[in-house]
Amino acid sequence: MIETEFRRPVVTVDIVMxxxxxxxxxxxxxxxxxxxxxxxxxxxxxxxxxxEDLSAESAVRRILKAKAGIGDIFFEQLQTFASATxxxxxxxxxIAYFALLPEGWLEDPEGPLLLRPATSPGQLPFDHNExxxxxxxxxxxxxxxxxxxxxxxxxxxxxxxxxxxYQTVMGERLDQSAFRRKVRELxxxxxxxxxxxxxxxxxxxxxxxxxxxxxxxxxxxx
Amino acid sequence: MIETEFRRPVVTVDIVMxxxxxxxxxxxxxxxxxxxxxxxxxxxxxxxxxxEDLSAESAVRRILKAKAGIGDIFFEQLQTFASATxxxxxxxxxIAYFALLPEGWLEDPEGPLLLRPATSPGQLPFDHNExxxxxxxxxxxxxxxxxxxxxxxxxxxxxxxxxxxYQTVMGERLDQSAFRRKVRELxxxxxxxxxxxxxxxxxxxxxxxxxxxxxxxxxxxx
DNA sequence: CTAATAGTGTCTTTTAGACAGTATGCC
DNA sequence: GGCATACTGTCTAAAAGACACTATTAG
Numbered sequence: 001m002i003e004t005e006f007r008r009p010v011v012t013v014d015i016v017m018x019x020x021x022x023x024x025x026x027x028x029x030x031x032x033x034x035x036x037x038x039x040x041x042x043x044x045x046x047x048x049x050x051x052e053d054l055s056a057e058s059a060v061r062r063i064l065k066a067k068a069g070i071g072d073i074f075f076e077q078l079q080t081f082a083s084a085t086x087x088x089x090x091x092x093x094x095i096a097y098f099a100l101l102p103e104g105w106l107e108d109p110e111g112p113l114l115l116r117p118a119t120s121p122g123q124l125p126f127d128h129n130e131x132x133x134x135x136x137x138x139x140x141x142x143x144x145x146x147x148x149x150x151x152x153x154x155x156x157x158x159x160x161x162x163x164x165x166y167q168t169v170m171g172e173r174l175d176q177s178a179f180r181r182k183v184r185e186l187x188x189x190x191x192x193x194x195x196x197x198x199x200x201x202x203x204x205x206x207x208x209x210x211x212x213x214x215x216x217x218x219x220x221x222x
Numbered sequence: 223m224i225e226t227e228f229r230r231p232v233v234t235v236d237i238v239m240x241x242x243x244x245x246x247x248x249x250x251x252x253x254x255x256x257x258x259x260x261x262x263x264x265x266x267x268x269x270x271x272x273x274e275d276l277s278a279e280s281a282v283r284r285i286l287k288a289k290a291g292i293g294d295i296f297f298e299q300l301q302t303f304a305s306a307t308x309x310x311x312x313x314x315x316x317i318a319y320f321a322l323l324p325e326g327w328l329e330d331p332e333g334p335l336l337l338r339p340a341t342s343p344g345q346l347p348f349d350h351n352e353x354x355x356x357x358x359x360x361x362x363x364x365x366x367x368x369x370x371x372x373x374x375x376x377x378x379x380x381x382x383x384x385x386x387x388y389q390t391v392m393g394e395r396l397d398q399s400a401f402r403r404k405v406r407e408l409x410x411x412x413x414x415x416x417x418x419x420x421x422x423x424x425x426x427x428x429x430x431x432x433x434x435x436x437x438x439x440x441x442x443x444x
Numbered sequence: 445c446t447a448a449t450a451g452t453g454t455c456t457t458t459t460a461g462a463c464a465g466t467a468t469g470c471c
Numbered sequence: 472g473g474c475a476t477a478c479t480g481t482c483t484a485a486a487a488g489a490c491a492c493t494a495t496t497a498g
Contacts, residue, residue: 008230050313056304082278091272204468426495
């Protein structure tokens with residue numbers, strides 16, 4: 001049987017960009033330039049440009065660069081939202097991604113980007129609230145079993161900062177001693193020789209670490 | 223800025239249908255009716271019909287019914303494959319799903335469906351080998367922490383069958399005693415009162431169970 | 445009785461969690 | 472010395488894994 005050609009859906013990518021701010025996870029939003037929902041904050045996203053994007057991932061990189069001025073950042077495919085009703089204009093497919101950025105890397109007070117608490121971003125257009133909720137759930141689920149949360153920190157960090165970011169991601173208190181033990185046993189970190197840092201409030205200087213591998217997945221829970 | 227409209231990619235769904243056969247997991251393939259790769263076995267899939275499908279999930283149900291004669295079956299979104307090169311004809315988006323079916327529910331010797339070992343399905347067109355590999359990995363990862371593998375069994379099953387299907391999915395031997403203990407502690411199963419079954423070879427009749435909830439996710443590993 | 449699968453009990457090792465205690469260095 | 476944070480040690484409890492043991496019933 002020969003399949004007749006159907007009217008094609010429109011295909012976009014949407015990016016849940018998460019970054020720590022004020023002790024919680026925030027999502028970056030951008031006021032929409034056009035109708036529908038013009039001027040309302042929404043996820044960073046855009047059409048796939050079939051004439052220049054080689055893949056959905058390339059489209060994500062292009063859009064992050066163009067709309068948020070960000071290059072070379074961790075992102076991962078989340079889920080695809082595809083239905084006749086999610087966009088009032090047309091049958092629409094959104095390939096959703098989540099991206100992680102260290103605190104402060106986004107703060108351009110002149111720029112149009114908004115940071116809103118990820119758990120309460122306000123009411124957003126389309127199914128963007130649902131997409132953010134699923135992104136948070138995914139980050140939580142994968143977070144405990146991988147070094148993904150470390151992508152929310154700069155390359156060099158202290159054990160306390162690492163613990164804090166895991167707590168933020170997981171939304172629960174973790175025991176410091178057990179956390180250090182597990183990190184040691186899983187051999188995740190490389191100590192930065194000789195270097196120490198003093199925080200403003202701390203008396204004792206603290207050891208600095210970086211990840212041994214850009215990304216580790218494990219069986220045990222951190 | 224107003225985004226010009228771009229030529230839209232073609233959007234399909236592809237389904238990795240897995241079912242136990244001959245002690246391992248097999249994937250259902252269908253010879254392609256048209257070019258490209260006409261007559262070569264490939265994943266069950268098809269275009270999204272924007273005029274009749276309300277969502278990608280509806281398209282999956284429609285395609286499963288039309289191409290494999292299957293209705294009302296467990297399936298879950300896997301990942302979306304989207305690039306300029308995966309289909310020689312055009313920029314193509316495939317929203318991939320994996321589906322699970324009990325052993326024997328597919329065996330229509332007259333039908334065109336083929337069953338091939340999921341770990342070695344032979345060389346398939348497009349990126350279908352990669353999609354199957356990712357489906358298996360996902361099933362393995364989620365399998366240990368959920369009752370998803372039970373969707374590969376009929377509604378009523380014995381503890382030994384459940385253990386066996388988890389072993390097939392996980393690709394490792396599991397201790398029977400520990401398995402029973404965990405299943406009991408997690409309170410997953412409902413005993414079918416009074417009913418017992420004798421298998422051909424077994425002497426002692428065995429208790430029959432069904433899942434208490436259609437789907438459970440847990441923290442512990444089964 | 446034996447064979448064959450169904451199902452239980454128990455011991456050891458590993459991992460998690462709680463929490464108290466020590467270490468360091470600035471004031 | 473006091474304070475605040477960095478880091479360690481130790482005890483307990485929960486879970487995982489190994490494996491031997493008992494139970495049931497057809498033949």
